[in-house]
Amino acid sequence: MQIAKNAVVAIDYTLHDTEGEVIDSSPEGEPLRYLHGAGNIIPGLENALEGKTAGEDLEVTIAPADAYGERDDRLTQDVPRSMFEGVEDIKAGMRFQAQTESGPxxxxxxxxxxxxxxxxxxxxxxxxxxxxxxxxxxxxxxSEEEISHGHVHD
Structure with a gap:
């Protein structure tokens, strides 16, 4: 079966940056499963997989526009330390969920x-x-249920 909209696809992958450093990979024996065409993976990878079949290997380079977008300096801002109530030691690299006008x-x-x-x-x-x-x-x-929910059910 070829990969097309509403196919459940299982892939083993390794993701590298442009210097060859590994950023992420699927655990051995645990492929990533996703519903093709439902926006569950980045568009550039989904497009590259379209029409392929089980057993195929590919290497694909994806530009920022087809991955996680370009950096937007407007999304960086200074906020008062007091906004981090209950957190004593704030360090670079820490991640938090913030409430914004658009939601979390x-x-x-x-x-x-x-x-x-x-x-x-x-x-x-x-x-x-x-x-x-x-x-x-x-x-x-x-399955019809997977399609209606927009994701794979294992």
Missing amino acids: QVVTVAAVTGDQVTVDANHPLAGETLKFTVRIADVREA
């Missing part, structure tokens, strides 16, 4: 200077070109 948003602490904390709401991989090595482990038809 995950932010990463970029820096702490005195009573000011710089937070960044960009995805950690925004602006990055991503390189995937993928082996397609399995492709099957999705």
